[in-house]
Amino acid sequence: MFFFFGMNTSDKEYGTEGYHVCTRCNKTGYWKLVKRTTWLILMFIPIPVRVRYLAVCPGCGGSAEMTKEEFNEAVKRNGSGGSV
Ligand SMILES: [Zn+2]
Numbered sequence: 734m735f736f737f738f739g740m741n742t743s744d745k746e747y748g749t750e751g752y753h754v755c756t757r758c759n760k761t762g763y764w765k766l767v768k769r770t771t772w773l774i775l776m777f778i779p780i781p782v783r784v785r786y787l788a789v790c791p792g793c794g795g796s797a798e799m800t801k802e803e804f805n806e807a808v809k810r811n812g813s814g815g816s817v
Pocket residue numbers: 755756757758759760790791792793794795
């Protein structure tokens with residue numbers, strides 16, 4: 734039996750989280766809400782193994798992890814509609 738597998742990550746953006754100063758690059762900007770999914774590709778079938786909810790700095794790409802609840806609240810606040 735031949736097995737083929739690999740790992741992949743995909744990002745999906747859900748608008749902006751808020752206007753923040755970044756502690757890493759000191760830039761102020763609208764942080765992006767990003768749902769980052771890690772996939773295991775097994776026999777060409779992607780299986781989600783890990784989901785992270787992140788606020789991402791537009792300046793340096795630094796990220797802060799959020800809970801799913803916090804993320805959903807932030808998505809609702811920016812009015813892009815729907816939940817994750
Ligand atoms: Zn930054």
